[in-house]
Amino acid sequence: MTDTLLTTPLHALHLELGGKMVPFAGYDMPVQYPPGVMKEHLHCRAHAGLFDVSHMGQVILRPRSGNVADAARALEKLLPQDVIALKTGRQRYGFFTNDAGGILDDLMIANRGDHLFLVVNAACKEADIAHMRDALSKTCKVEEITDRALVALQGPDAESVLAAIAPGAADMQFMDVATHDSDFGPLWVSRSGYTGEDGYEISVAADRAEDFARALLDHDSVQPIGLGARDSLRLEAGLCLYGNDIDASTTPVEANLVWGMQKARRAGGAREGGFPGSDVILRQIEMGPPRLRVGLLPDGRAPMRQGTALFAAEDADAAIGAVTSGAFGPSIERPLAMGYVSIDHSGVGTKLWGEVRGKRLPVTVAEMPFRPATYKR
Amino acid sequence: MKFTEEHEWLRADDDEDDVVTVGITEHAAEQLGDLVFVELPEEGITVAKEDEVVVIESVKAASDIMAPVDGEIIEVNSALIDNPALVNEDPLGKGWFFKMKVADMSDLDAMMDEAAYKKFI
Known part of the structure; x- marks a missing residue:
């Protein structure tokens, strides 16, 4: 029996652009395009790179009460971040922990006003969603978004390129999130990424994703970037790849990610502990890993x-x-x-x-x- | 010029009858991706066919280059140490790896010529 690989809404475009396709987290994804890893990497740092990250999980936590603070309070049971203090229109990095203090996945958490929007790793998304449904269903509806693509536009020219399509993008700061209307329907935009560059991650309706990607690629400064250069870019930026640098056997303290745990959840904080493995993690912060x-x-x-x-x-x-x-x-x-x-x-x-x-x-x-x-x- | 199934090329020297220059083909260079590291053998060592004589690393992974025939390594392309990208830029020219004195030149007879190699890939 052969496993069928999943494809993203941009699959046909990857083939047209000469992408060399490989299996990644169950998806058929481009590891590189004709210029190759080295040139793609340097292009992204000098101009702008377009990445298809549609394989990642997009999840909405919708509070049954209608009050986003209830979703935030519920999510805090699963991770050591301060979600309650996360303001509307802002995003922060986080990680789900297990009872031994290990990391189940790392993710982005955004407060989009009446709900939380999460982006999780492709290889972990099924487990993450099941985990959240188990723990949070009383307070939240856990909705997996399957009808939207996700792309990242990264590099010094990202702002001018995206602003040509959605002018409001230029006014965003690092880790801001906003919805911008465009010719490609509403874009859910965050000013973030995983390359160390300024840039954006943009969620777009799956049936508009290819047109949107083509509009970005129409700019001379934008080139498509494969998984190979994505890896060297994130490594230069010192960012962890889940499954390599962090996993269920590494604690956030060992992983040098304590900066990602806000004061409120640490010893002496307003909501100290209360997440899986908090005893191990808080002790390691105190005693050293x-x-x-x-x-x-x-x-x-x-x-x-x-x-x-x-x-x-x-x-x-x-x-x-x-x-x-x-x-x-x-x-x-x-x-x-x-x-x-x-x-x-x-x-x-x-x-x-x-x-x-x-x-x-x-x-x-x-x-x-x-x-x-x-x-x- | 002769070619091996390991995507190496051998070019006979103009002056010395028993000396060949060895490199990898354009096809191999393209498959490997951008080279970032090359470790060359010592000049003067005696090698047997299929000995791993050169280590190369691309942006993706490490691979070995094997001696295509028995013989002695007489010269290495030390320009590759500081500039491994020469292999990608000019695999059949400036990107050569080493020259060797071949023990038995008739070993080359069974190797592919360019037409046969093109068919092979």
């Missing part, structure tokens, strides 16, 4: 890929960590990685050794992001 996700810069030119074992010394017997994402960074023009190392080897500047093809090569713990973000704040 046993290991930490860090940035890594190999000293040489050889990339250190996912799974590369890390050692404290060239001749050490036991590994003190491993790489979870590793690649070449086209913008920083050198290999880069992130991974977990034991806490006593996690300081920026610590010299470590990565084992590549049986050889121990030097690598240094580095600040992230590897390239400063250019968000519009």
Whole structure:
């Protein structure tokens, strides 16, 4: 039996544009277009890139009471973010946790006035929706949006390009959300993304998505970008890929994501704890985690890929960590990685050794992001 | 010029009868994607056919380049160390990997010519 891959509303366009298609989270997705990963990456940083992220889950939490604060209060039972304080028209990053303090998925949470709008990872969306229906159905209707595509427009030219279609987009700040009317119907826009660049994620009706994408691509500055460059862009930005850098076995503290937990949910906060695994997570914040996700810069030119074992010394017997994402960074023009190392080897500047093809090569713990973000704040 | 099923090319030297230059084909370079790292063998080492002599890494993954025949590595293209992209830009020219002194030139007889390789891919 062969599994049939799902397709997004932009599938035919990917083929027409020469996309090299690969299976990803159950979908047939473009890993690259004819220019290739390196040129796509650099184009996005210099001009603008268009990404099809329609495989990701779009979910509305609609409060049965009509009061969005009730949906926010309910959602706070599943994650350590302050959702109640999230204002209308604003978005924030979050993560669902499990009872052991591990991360079930990471997501974006937006307050769209009378409901919350969530964007979750493709590979996790079924589980996330079931999880929310189990826990939240009393207070909220959990609606999976299946009739809308999702695209990201990222890079320094993103603002001028989107503003030509939806002028209001230019007035948005980083992590603002708004609905803009357009020739392609209402666009649900957030000024965010996953590349470290200024830009937008835009939800558009599935039957208008191809026309919308073509209108964006009509601008000389916009090129389509595949999953390959999406990965190197997010890695340079120091952002986690769920399934690689974070998963059910990593806590947010180990993953260096405590910045994403607001004061209200931490020890001494107004709504301290009250999320799955809060005992483990709050204790780790206080006592320190046993290991930490860090940035890594190999000293040489050889990339250190996912799974590369890390050692404290060239001749050490036991590994003190491993790489979870590793690649070449086209913008920083050198290999880069992130991974977990034991806490006593996690300081920026610590010299470590990565084992590549049986050889121990030097690598240094580095600040992230590897390239400063250019968000519009 | 001769071609292997591993998408390598061998070009006979103009001056030396038993020396060939080795690289990878345009097809292989395109499939691999942009190269970001090349590890070359030491000059002077003796290699056997199918020994892994060069490591290359593209934006996507690592791969090996094998010795196409028995012989001795006599020169490597050290320009690739600082500029692996030469392999993508000019795979049949400036993107060559190494020159080798071939133990038995008749090993090349069974290899594909350009027409046969084009059919092969």
